[in-house]
Amino acid sequence: MTARQTIGTIRRDGRGDPFFDGAAEDRLMTRRCEACGRWYAPDATDCPECAGELAWAEASGEAALVSWAVAHSRTGETAPLALVELAEGPWMYGRLDAVAAPREGLPLRASFVHPDEGESYPVFKERRENRGL
Amino acid sequence: MTGTAIAGLGMTELGKVYGRSPRRLAADAVRSAAADAGLAVSDLDGLIVSSGMSGSPGIELAAALGLRDLRLLTHMSSYGATAVAMVSYAAATIQSGGASAVACVFADAPLQPERSSGAAYHREAAEWHGLSGLQAALGFRSVNVFYALAARRHMERYGTTSEQLGAIAVATRAWARGNPRAQMRDPMSLRDHQESRWVVEPLHLLDCCLVSNGGIAVIVTSAERARDLAQPPVHVWGWGQGHPGHRMERGSDMGLTTGAALSGPAAMKMAGVTTAEVDVCQIYDCYTYTVLVTLEDYGFCARGEGGAFAASGALGPGGTLPVNTGGGQLSAYYMWGMTPLSEAVIQARGQGGDRQAPRNDVVLVSGNGGILDHHGTLVVSPHAKGRR
Ligand SMILES: [Zn+2]
Numbered sequence: 331m332t333a334r335q336t337i338g339t340i341r342r343d344g345r346g347d348p349f350f351d352g353a354a355e356d357r358l359m360t361r362r363c364e365a366c367g368r369w370y371a372p373d374a375t376d377c378p379e380c381a382g383e384l385a386w387a388e389a390s391g392e393a394a395l396v397s398w399a400v401a402h403s404r405t406g407e408t409a410p411l412a413l414v415e416l417a418e419g420p421w422m423y424g425r426l427d428a429v430a431a432p433r434e435g436l437p438l439r440a441s442f443v444h445p446d447e448g449e450s451y452p453v454f455k456e457r458r459e460n461r462g463l
Numbered sequence: 464m465t466g467t468a469i470a471g472l473g474m475t476e477l478g479k480v481y482g483r484s485p486r487r488l489a490a491d492a493v494r495s496a497a498a499d500a501g502l503a504v505s506d507l508d509g510l511i512v513s514s515g516m517s518g519s520p521g522i523e524l525a526a527a528l529g530l531r532d533l534r535l536l537t538h539m540s541s542y543g544a545t546a547v548a549m550v551s552y553a554a555a556t557i558q559s560g561g562a563s564a565v566a567c568v569f570a571d572a573p574l575q576p577e578r579s580s581g582a583a584y585h586r587e588a589a590e591w592h593g594l595s596g597l598q599a600a601l602g603f604r605s606v607n608v609f610y611a612l613a614a615r616r617h618m619e620r621y622g623t624t625s626e627q628l629g630a631i632a633v634a635t636r637a638w639a640r641g642n643p644r645a646q647m648r649d650p651m652s653l654r655d656h657q658e659s660r661w662v663v664e665p666l667h668l669l670d671c672c673l674v675s676n677g678g679i680a681v682i683v684t685s686a687e688r689a690r691d692l693a694q695p696p697v698h699v700w701g702w703g704q705g706h707p708g709h710r711m712e713r714g715s716d717m718g719l720t721t722g723a724a725l726s727g728p729a730a731m732k733m734a735g736v737t738t739a740e741v742d743v744c745q746i747y748d749c750y751t752y753t754v755l756v757t758l759e760d761y762g763f764c765a766r767g768e769g770g771a772f773a774a775s776g777a778l779g780p781g782g783t784l785p786v787n788t789g790g791g792q793l794s795a796y797y798m799w800g801m802t803p804l805s806e807a808v809i810q811a812r813g814q815g816g817d818r819q820a821p822r823n824d825v826v827l828v829s830g831n832g833g834i835l836d837h838h839g840t841l842v843v844s845p846h847a848k849g850r851r
Pocket of ligand 1: 366
């Protein structure tokens with residue numbers, strides 16, 4: 331097993347603060363159009379459907395795997411990365427945690443990391459429907 | 464007006480070329496392209512500039528070249544799709560009488576001495592800020608990751624394998640061996656590809672393009688004028704663009720198809736050819752996977768069969784569809800869309816030397832930009848359009 335690539339310290343920058351406030355409370359905050367109700371990724375800025383304003387909204391945290399990749403650093407650490415589809419529809423880039431056998435459509439759930447230093451953030455874990463995880 | 468042609472090609476030294484700014488490299492490339500065409504720089508009445516991620520050079524290049532009374536001057540950007548877009552804009556302007564001799568140039572210098580190629584486009588930090596910082600912190604630190612996600616999606620959906628991607632790297636390297644300008648000319652086997660280190664799984668190091676400093680320019684004129692100039696004219700037969708605007712949401716085809724599906728058929732229709740008549744392809748190859756999905760989108764094979772097509776040996780020397788005969792971005796030099804365009808000019812002129820494709824009547828060129836977000840296609844030929 332190779333070492334995991336260090337994530338480092340995350341600092342808020344004034345623009346995505348509600349996302350980090352949500353993560354601190356184990357809630358996945360993302361963007362939703364106030365006018366038409368369409369959901370978007372946390373870093374979206376516009377609703378191309380209706381040109382309405384985007385607001386922060388809490389997503390269920392349930393997701394499905396679209397694609398995945400493993401980044402390798404020159405010093406041998408790895409980072410398991412993914413493109414996931416939130417249950418509400420939008421795609422989001424994220425990091426996988428303990429997903430042994432990734433496949434398209436694999437059910438996932440956002441889980442939150444609360445480091446001693448810096449902001450909390452989500453990672454995606456396998457969602458096993460029948461075990462109440 | 465009997466159409467337009469590429470009348471000049473200028474290339475600086477390419478690769479680990481240090482000490483010259485992108486603007487200087489661009490100016491050198493334009494001067495060299497004009498000389499190649501048998502024109503004076505002062506004969507140019509149009510200049511279209513494109514740049515790498517640094518944003519330089521811009522339209523101040525005209526002053527650096529001492530150009531006066533230009534009738535066309537602009538900076539264009541659709542990332543890797545820009546080169547063929549510049550040629551099509553130049554051709555359309557010339558055809559409508561807006562200019563008569565237009566230089567199109569790209570230059571960049573991302574490589575620095577004492578730094579690895581990977582460092583040129585890679586983010587690294589101990590602290591990260593905001594949502595974009597979070598993404599980088601989690602491991603999305605270079606464009607390689609996004610292409611790896613796209614490639615994986617294709618592999619999952621269609622059963623495309625790493626070995627099939629490797630066949631593209633191997634074929635491209637085999638072509639590079641005949642190109643004195645290629646940065647990588649050592650023989651490469653499929654095993655070499657498979658054993659090269661992971662950059663981002665499923666992409667090995669040998670699935671990824673080089674990083675190069677340098678500049679390349681072409682001169683576009685009317686076909687009539689090109690006939691009287693120094694080089695065999697490379698006639699512009701057709702062009703197209705495709706910007707699919709994939710939404711990043713449920714139902715997206717991201718990774719499975721690209722703007723090439725719109726751009727390729729449009730360019731071939733304008734040129735009056737089908738895939739069966741294309742003799743040589745110069746396909747934007749930032750990654751092996753990009754070549755595979757582009758060939759599918761153009762219709763050289765069915766969707767999902769690009770892997771088997773590549774593994775059949777079709778793309779290399781002696782194959783049925785020579786692709787990236789100069790070694791492409793994977794093995795020769797990374798000058799964005801100018802890599803495929805420059806080799807297309809060389810092949811259409813019949814100046815490929817050891818790597819000259821057996822037939823060159825119809826040469827197809829692609830450009831790809833962003834994460835498969837932007838695409839451009841050009842069809843060129845040694846023959847005037849309609850007179851093959
Ligand atoms: Zn809306």
